[in-house]
Amino acid sequence: MTSSYKEKKVIGIGIVHELTGLSERKIRYYEERELIFPARTAKGTRKYSFSDVEMLMEIASMREEGVQTTEIKQDMNKAQKRKIRDHMRRGQLNAQFNMRK
């Protein structure tokens, strides 16, 4: 059930700029590099979630350390795989648990 406020794409780019301190140019560029995935309204304006905002802040600090967008993307993929692996392991444990009762 991933329908929390944190994931809802409702924030305009102007507010994201205020929240993160990043220029709109940068925000759009990180999307182009596929580091974030805003939604679009019917007429094409971008909408971000609080999750996206947090990701942007992480991107910002990595960029400050000189990390390139490509590397950031690789890190994201690793983190994602770790998450899936953990998720599956938990599923297995639950399966075992259910077998026993």
Next chain:
Amino acid sequence: MTSSYKEKKVIGIGIVHELTGLSERKIRYYEERELIFPARTAKGTRKYSFSDVEMLMEIASMREEGVQTTEIKQDMNKAQKRKIRDHMRRGQLNAQFNMRK
């Protein structure tokens, strides 16, 4: 600590319209009647929180039942007082608890 995503004023009126189904006219009118209190950006555009969105949905259903905005506001005040009363009672209990240990 009321700094959760739910309270952050980051949503434009267009999205609030999509989320609630209310016309922008209605949304602005309920503000005029002091039922909701959006923030304003530096240049004057309204920003709402998820909390405001929820309140709007409650307002919407009360209006459908024919409840007038004035009455809705009174209900809000009652709910608010109840909240404060409960909050204080809890504070008292905590105080007593702390006395004993």
Next chain:
DNA sequence: CGTGTAAGGAATTCTGACACG
């Protein structure tokens, strides 16, 4: 590669008002 900027258009939002009831 990452980011700034000027350009022109399209979409958004704002206010005050008139309308109806």
Next chain:
DNA sequence: CGTGTAAGGAATTCTGACACG
């Protein structure tokens, strides 16, 4: 009282491009 709408202006956002490096 509650809500729609047309009006005109101001602010927002979008894309594609040129610039620098």
